[in-house]
Amino acid sequence: MPASDLSRAALSTVRVWLVGGGKMGGALLTGWLDNGVAPDNVTIIDPAPGRVPQGVRLAADPAAPLAEGPAPDVLVLAVKPQIMDDVLPAYRSLGDGTTVALSVAAGRLIAGFEAALGAGTPVVRSIPNTPAAVHRGMTVACANAHVTETARATCDALLGAVGDIAWVDDEALIDAVTAVSGSGPAYVFWLTECMARAGVEAGLPEALAARIARATVSGAGALMDQAEEDPATLRRNVTSPNGTTAAALDELMNDRAGLGPLMTRAVAAAARRSRELAG
Numbered sequence: 319m320p321a322s323d324l325s326r327a328a329l330s331t332v333r334v335w336l337v338g339g340g341k342m343g344g345a346l347l348t349g350w351l352d353n354g355v356a357p358d359n360v361t362i363i364d365p366a367p368g369r370v371p372q373g374v375r376l377a378a379d380p381a382a383p384l385a386e387g388p389a390p391d392v393l394v395l396a397v398k399p400q401i402m403d404d405v406l407p408a409y410r411s412l413g414d415g416t417t418v419a420l421s422v423a424a425g426r427l428i429a430g431f432e433a434a435l436g437a438g439t440p441v442v443r444s445i446p447n448t449p450a451a452v453h454r455g456m457t458v459a460c461a462n463a464h465v466t467e468t469a470r471a472t473c474d475a476l477l478g479a480v481g482d483i484a485w486v487d488d489e490a491l492i493d494a495v496t497a498v499s500g501s502g503p504a505y506v507f508w509l510t511e512c513m514a515r516a517g518v519e520a521g522l523p524e525a526l527a528a529r530i531a532r533a534t535v536s537g538a539g540a541l542m543d544q545a546e547e548d549p550a551t552l553r554r555n556v557t558s559p560n561g562t563t564a565a566a567l568d569e570l571m572n573d574r575a576g577l578g579p580l581m582t583r584a585v586a587a588a589a590r591r592s593r594e595l596a597g
């Protein structure tokens with residue numbers, strides 16, 4: 319059976335509670351439903367969620383689902399890190415059992431979920447990104463020792479339903495992951511904005527500059543996705559000796575003031591903020 323069929327089979331019976339149906343939770347939900355999760359096996363718990371797909375149960379708080387049951391296989395925690403400590407105690411009765419707590423929150427440590435839900439709770443800490451909304455997400459996940467192989471496969475199928483997934487054993491890596499792939503889409507959108515603005519400064523009409531910057535970034539992304547060559551080779555393929563690209567790259571690849579050291583500082587700042595959000 320192909321892996322995608324395996325995932326669909328695994329997902330068709332899984333019961334999921336999604337705590338926080340905002341941008342990230344909503345993107346994940348769309349992917350799940352597209353990949354075989356049954357709407358009537360999903361509960362969104364959110365006082366004011368985004369779109370609620372047909373057939374999905376909605377609750378403003380956990381009281382009704384906890385009273386009505388059944389308990390979920392996976393409790394997805396997709397609220398802001400800053401309110402996690404206020405949100406978790408309500409779910410304590412799901413801890414120390416078979417329900418897996420699957421966090422997508424930046425910064426929040428596995429130990430914090432264990433402290434709030436119970437030391438024996440299976441916990442997966444993950445960081446997806448918003449391209450999940452178009453099934454092109456990149457997620458990295460880390461599991462505690464209570465996550466069984468079956469539970470891990472279920473989480474793998476859920477997170478893999480919206481794109482690529484990698485697992486790490488060392489939770490400390492998740493801060494840097496957050497800084498690269500979790501926040502990374504914003505850097506690329508800002509790059510696009512900067513290219514458009516630079517085009518205007520070089521004399522282009524605003525609409526044309528915005529259009530060609532956006533098409534160039536998305537086209538380069540698609541090429542990088544489909545080509546066998548690595549990014550450095552793709553870059554060299556654009557760069558004629560002593561041509562226009564080389565002139566620009568002299569600025570962008572400057573060891574002290576180029577994009578390299580700037581990106582290093584940006585990623586370090588994001589990783590630092592992730593560690594601060596641990597609470």
Ligand SMILES: NC(=O)C1=CN([C@@H]2O[C@H](COP(=O)(O)OP(=O)(O)OC[C@H]3O[C@@H](n4cnc5c(N)ncnc54)[C@H](OP(=O)(O)O)[C@@H]3O)[C@@H](O)[C@H]2O)C=CC1
Nearest residue numbers: 338339340341342363364366396397398399422423424446
């Ligand atoms: N956005 C991104 O690119 C990424 C986000 N993440 C993580 O995903 C999590 C969610 O982020 P994001 O989706 O961007 O944020 P959003 O604000 O879009 O979503 C959070 C949702 O939770 C709701 N909410 C607030 N309080 C509660 C509560 N007590 N119970 C249930 N739901 C509640 C919010 O409602 P209201 O708006 O009314 O407050 C909102 O709908 C964060 O922890 C973030 O670190 C991880 C990777 C990438």
Ligand SMILES: O=C(O)[C@@H]1CCC=N1
Nearest residue numbers: 423424496500501502
């Ligand atoms: O900005 C944030 O904190 C979240 C986590 C990664 C992307 N967005």
